Amino acid sequence: MWIRSTMTYRFSFVMTLLSNAVANFFDFVVILMMFTHVRGLGGFSFAEVAFLYGTTGTAFGLADLAIGQVGKVGRRVRDGTLDTLLVRPVPVLAQVAADRFALRRLGRVTQGLLVLVWSLVVLDGVEWTPLKVAMVPLMTLTGALIFGSLMTAGAAFQFWAQDGAEVANSFTYGGNTLLQYPPSVFAGDLVRGVVYVVPLAFVNWVPALYVLGRDAPAGLPSWAAFAPPLVAAVCVAAAGLAWRAGLRSYRSTGS
Amino acid sequence: MRLYLAVLSGGFRRHATYRMATAAGVFTNTVFGFVLAFTYTALWEERPRLGGYDLPEALAYVWLGQALLAACSLMGGGFEDELIERIRTGDIAVDLHRPADLQAWWLAADLGRAAFQLLGRGAVPMAVGACAFDLALPEHPLTWPAFLVSVALGVVVSFAVWFLVALSVFWLMDGAGVVQVAWLSGLFFSGMLLPLTVFPGGLGEVARMLPWASMLQVPADVFLEKRTGWGLLEAYAFQAGWALVLLGAGRLLQAVATRRVVVQGG
Numbered sequence: 104m105w106i107r108s109t110m111t112y113r114f115s116f117v118m119t120l121l122s123n124a125v126a127n128f129f130d131f132v133v134i135l136m137m138f139t140h141v142r143g144l145g146g147f148s149f150a151e152v153a154f155l156y157g158t159t160g161t162a163f164g165l166a167d168l169a170i171g172q173v174g175k176v177g178r179r180v181r182d183g184t185l186d187t188l189l190v191r192p193v194p195v196l197a198q199v200a201a202d203r204f205a206l207r208r209l210g211r212v213t214q215g216l217l218v219l220v221w222s223l224v225v226l227d228g229v230e231w232t233p234l235k236v237a238m239v240p241l242m243t244l245t246g247a248l249i250f251g252s253l254m255t256a257g258a259a260f261q262f263w264a265q266d267g268a269e270v271a272n273s274f275t276y277g278g279n280t281l282l283q284y285p286p287s288v289f290a291g292d293l294v295r296g297v298v299y300v301v302p303l304a305f306v307n308w309v310p311a312l313y314v315l316g317r318d319a320p321a322g323l324p325s326w327a328a329f330a331p332p333l334v335a336a337v338c339v340a341a342a343g344l345a346w347r348a349g350l351r352s353y354r355s356t357g358s
Numbered sequence: 359m360r361l362y363l364a365v366l367s368g369g370f371r372r373h374a375t376y377r378m379a380t381a382a383g384v385f386t387n388t389v390f391g392f393v394l395a396f397t398y399t400a401l402w403e404e405r406p407r408l409g410g411y412d413l414p415e416a417l418a419y420v421w422l423g424q425a426l427l428a429a430c431s432l433m434g435g436g437f438e439d440e441l442i443e444r445i446r447t448g449d450i451a452v453d454l455h456r457p458a459d460l461q462a463w464w465l466a467a468d469l470g471r472a473a474f475q476l477l478g479r480g481a482v483p484m485a486v487g488a489c490a491f492d493l494a495l496p497e498h499p500l501t502w503p504a505f506l507v508s509v510a511l512g513v514v515v516s517f518a519v520w521f522l523v524a525l526s527v528f529w530l531m532d533g534a535g536v537v538q539v540a541w542l543s544g545l546f547f548s549g550m551l552l553p554l555t556v557f558p559g560g561l562g563e564v565a566r567m568l569p570w571a572s573m574l575q576v577p578a579d580v581f582l583e584k585r586t587g588w589g590l591l592e593a594y595a596f597q598a599g600w601a602l603v604l605l606g607a608g609r610l611l612q613a614v615a616t617r618r619v620v621v622q623g624g
Contacts, residue, residue: 264378
């Protein structure tokens with residue numbers, strides 16, 4: 104239904120679809136412009152940074168497409184319209200995610216995928232093994248689950264902090280920006296934070312560095328490259344619990 | 359005039375009410391400031407004096423960007439959503455009957471909002487940035503007021519752009535597309551992602567001439583004392599010039615658009 108409603112304003116839809124792809128593309132243009140001035144960033148070549156960019160961009164895009172709307176739940180909590188969703192026989196989370204489903208978010212995934220494929224073409228010096236080949240699609244999926252969990256947890260947080268949507272954005276959008284660059288760029292404490300506290304590093308840094316044949320960040324053992332499915336499962340479970348706790352604490356507005 | 363001053367202070371107080379949203383915004387600006395500051399450090403260590411800035415200046419630029427993001431509505435989030443909604447639903451007809459000018463009314467409200475955002479969402483990230491990194495701060499005390507004038511002009515240019523964007527809804531009915539294109543342009547051409555002085559060749563020259571340069575690049579250069587004396591006057595003239603052109607265009611569009619309004623009776 105939301106797809107049909109979007110299509111009513113065709114000009115606007117085309118513009119949003121394009122600008123969504125361009126939005127991410129500008130991030131990439133920045134990296135391109137940086138590399139017109141330098142040969143490497145934090146010891147990483149352009150192709151390697153593009154690989155990091157493509158993997159996080161695709162994972163983020165997939166999560167955003169599936170569940171990105173959940174961040175808008177704060178508004179429904181504020182004005183009390185969440186009530187309508189509570190009485191319907193469909194899980195609230197599914198309803199919130201489908202509410203105003205925005206097809207234009209396809210632009211983000213497409214652009215992430217394009218850079219990812221392109222980086223695979225220009226990457227040289229990677230010794231591809233079947234395991235490494237399998238790692239690429241796997242990490243975009245587990246990465247999407249981790250991002251999706253963060254979005255859900257952020258939305259759950261809004262049941263208490265009614266207009267705190269931006270805090271969640273700093274982990275999701277901010278995390279996406281962070282993961283576009285190699286960990287060697289950042290201070291050790293920040294890297295340890297996204298490995299051990301908010302496990303963003305498992306979206307792409309940990310598996311991607313394994314594919315690129317580099318050491319894992321923050322002193323992780325090399326087998327950690329295979330941990331992302333486990334980390335994603337834990338994140339999904341934690342986000343589910345947070346969402347249920349949030350939903351239970353919801354009180355409608357009265358007037 | 360008293361009316362518009364009241365609208366201005368109303369805009370300030372209205373945004374000051376959302377304390378949680380402000381705190382969340384400060385948090386986000388600070389997180390992004392850190393991420394950008396590290397990437398800039400990596401870049402400037404490879405290429406010292408890139409774009410005419412040394413590392414402390416480049417770092418100051420990062421935090422200025424975070425401080426001005428909300429004030430200059432580089433990514434939107436100012437008044438435009440509300441104005442678009444009023445145009446879409448037809449409430450605008452009521453506004454047009456008020457004994458106040460539409461553009462001036464929204465400008466006053468937006469100036470109030472920007473003043474609050476500069477204090478509420480600008481000062482704290484800037485202070486955090488200055489504690490965590492070695493930033494270049496103005497040496498001359500008069501640079502601070504000069505900087506604030508430049509920011510004020512930047513806010514007016516930003517308002518004028520968003521006003522045009524909002525009025526386009528009279529024709530398009532759905533504002534989502536234009537709004538998105540506008541915030542993208544704002545993000546890219548203001549120099550938010552990378553200073554415009556680092557943009558290569560022709561792209562850089564064009565970007566530095568566009569109105570968005572008034573919203574971050576010019577105020578930042580005033581702050582970093584790259585624009586002093588005649589250069590400062592030139593910077594002001596550049597900003598004021600765009601403000602006048604765009605406000606004039608908004609006025610023209612407003613006149614055409616209001617002729618389109620049909621009030622539905624019932």
